Amino acid sequence: MHRLTKRFGQVTAVSGLTFESAPGVVTGFLGPNGAGKTTTMRVILGLIAPSSGSARIGGRRYAELPHPAGTVGAVLDHAGFHPARTGRDHLRVYARMGGYPDSRVTEVLDLAGATAYADRRARGLSTGMRQRLKLATALLGDPAVLLLDEPANGLDPAGIAWLRGLLRELAGQAGLERLFLSLTATGGDPR
Numbered sequence: 001m002h003r004l005t006k007r008f009g010q011v012t013a014v015s016g017l018t019f020e021s022a023p024g025v026v027t028g029f030l031g032p033n034g035a036g037k038t039t040t041m042r043v044i045l046g047l048i049a050p051s052s053g054s055a056r057i058g059g060r061r062y063a064e065l066p067h068p069a070g071t072v073g074a075v076l077d078h079a080g081f082h083p084a085r086t087g088r089d090h091l092r093v094y095a096r097m098g099g100y101p102d103s104r105v106t107e108v109l110d111l112a113g114a115t116a117y118a119d120r121r122a123r124g125l126s127t128g129m130r131q132r133l134k135l136a137t138a139l140l141g142d143p144a145v146l147l148l149d150e151p152a153n154g155l156d157p158a159g160i161a162w163l164r165g166l167l168r169e170l171a172g173q174a175g176l177e178r179l180f181l182s183l184t185a186t187g188g189d190p191r
């Protein structure tokens with residue numbers, strides 16, 4: 001990230017942010033509500049254009065990546081589920097779009113600890129359960145980069161401990177090629 005500034009009208013959401021996130025480590029952002037964490041993430045994903053500065057992943061902008069969906073997995077806080085669909089159905093739709101087999105859906109549900117309620121309709125799921133399904137969705141393409149916005153939201157203390165362990169494990173597995181950027185306002189230390 002090089003000298004990112006993002007303004008929305010009169011509001012400066014991010015001002016001159018420069019940082020580098022090293023491969024193989026979990027990088028966390030801490031900041032109060034409105035500090036610009038989500039905005040930074042949306043710029044990285046190419047969802048909004050920076051006012052100035054640039055965001056690169058492995059030297060390229062998101063839009064220039066040869067396989068963006070397979071390279072970067074993201075959990076955005078507002079990502080929704082169709083209330084009448086099950087978590088598994090939701091994942092199958094994304095798997096089909098990404099060209100991944102249904103067996104990968106089973107794997108990521110397991111990785112995210114969401115297998116037990118994968119066949120329940122989304123309308124009846126708790127915040128923490130949805131959070132795990134979002135994480136499963138982000139893991140579908142076995143991405144080298146994971147961007148997680150408030151990943152611990154809604155998780156109980158055991159869930160937060162589990163999430164830390166999972167992130168550590170995933171970062172370790174892929175060695176130098178995997179990188180995580182986790183953003184949180186709540187003091188949830190992703191390490």
Ligand SMILES: Nc1ncnc2c1ncn2[C@@H]1O[C@H](COP(=O)(O)OP(=O)(O)OP(=O)(O)O)[C@@H](O)[C@H]1O
Nearest residue numbers: 008011013031032033034035036037038039040185
């Ligand atoms: N689309 C938008 N239009 C106008 N202002 C925006 C928009 N998106 C964000 N902002 C403003 O930019 C600032 C940073 O918002 P952002 O959502 O990035 O903060 P955050 O650090 O993720 O906060 P939180 O912890 O509450 O999620 C806030 O003042 C917000 O109101």
